[in-house]
Amino acid sequence: MIDEGDRVLVGVSGGLDSLVLLDLIRTPMLFLPSYSVLAVNIDLGFDEDYETYKALETYLNGGGYEYVMEKTDIGTFSHSDKNRKNPCFLCSRLRKKRIIEIAEDYGCNKIAFAHHKDDIIETLLLNMFYAREISTMVPNQSIFRGKFHIIRPLAYITEELVKKYAREQLFPTMENRCPTSRISKRMYIKNLLNELEKDNKDIRENIFKSMTHVKTEYLLTKEVVAVSGDNDRERTRKPSLVGGEIHNIEEISLDMERDGKVGEKEIL
Numbered sequence: 001m002i003d004e005g006d007r008v009l010v011g012v013s014g015g016l017d018s019l020v021l022l023d024l025i026r027t028p029m030l031f032l033p034s035y036s037v038l039a040v041n042i043d044l045g046f047d048e049d050y051e052t053y054k055a056l057e058t059y060l061n062g063g064g065y066e067y068v069m070e071k072t073d074i075g076t077f078s079h080s081d082k083n084r085k086n087p088c089f090l091c092s093r094l095r096k097k098r099i100i101e102i103a104e105d106y107g108c109n110k111i112a113f114a115h116h117k118d119d120i121i122e123t124l125l126l127n128m129f130y131a132r133e134i135s136t137m138v139p140n141q142s143i144f145r146g147k148f149h150i151i152r153p154l155a156y157i158t159e160e161l162v163k164k165y166a167r168e169q170l171f172p173t174m175e176n177r178c179p180t181s182r183i184s185k186r187m188y189i190k191n192l193l194n195e196l197e198k199d200n201k202d203i204r205e206n207i208f209k210s211m212t213h214v215k216t217e218y219l220l221t222k223e224v225v226a227v228s229g230d231n232d233r234e235r236t237r238k239p240s241l242v243g244g245e246i247h248n249i250e251e252i253s254l255d256m257e258r259d260g261k262v263g264e265k266e267i268l
């Protein structure tokens with residue numbers, strides 16, 4: 001995921017997962033190429049007193065991190081009357097768009113997010129349940145014709161292990177003040193999996209492994225066959241950004257526009 005000379009932007013929300021990623025990405029290991037790290041926090045504007053912002057700033061200064069912190073109204077705007085769509089969809093899109101712009105400004109070629117194994121499992125179900133497609137967030141994805149790579153170094157680590165590491169390292173807990181965070185569709189899926197796990201303790205691992213055993217010959221065809229005349233058969237392929245190349249920031253916006261038609265989808 002990380003090569004010699006990379007400049008890695010690490011998205012830091014202030015949540016424990018992102019602090020774990022930031023810590024691990026700087027931890028000396030047996031073999032480590034030479035690369036630099038830039039921590040980036042996009043404050044979403046939920047906390048009027050900026051307590052979380054200040055706590056994170058103190059943490060980053062204390063750790064000697066190079067960082068960029070930005071105060072925005074992305075979160076509050078996404079919850080306002082001006083947004084008629086799901087707040088999470090707009091919020092995460094605008095935040096990721098801004099992060100990509102910062103990566104460009106600061107010369108970062110890799111963008112690391114703290115999504116772990118459980119996030120990837122939940123996203124698969126989210127995309128099936130609400131976006132009518134089988135896809136998830138991938139560990140390493142090229143975007144904009146290879147200009148950047150989105151990487152997820154925690155992709156194969158369970159949430160339980162990530163949280164255990166955070167507890168052992170005594171990372172500060174910063175409250176997530178988003179009103180949607182406890183009632184989001186992601187939370188619904190998480191609770192659903194917890195329920196299912198009571199009957200089948202392997203359910204998360206089985207779902208995760210199933211993504212590496214895809215038998216396309218036992219799925220419905222990728223091509224939509226539309227009958228447009230007597231014997232005329234026209235084949236069309238639906239455009240998809242998932243797992244493929246995203247060429248520019250506008251395509252992210254285009255995907256947002258499609259939200260109204262196909263529901264929500266996690267692509268980055």
Ligand code: SF4
Pocket residue numbers: 044075078087088089091092178179180181182184
């Ligand atoms: S839970 Fe809140 S902060 Fe997270 S994506 Fe949704 S609206 Fe944004």
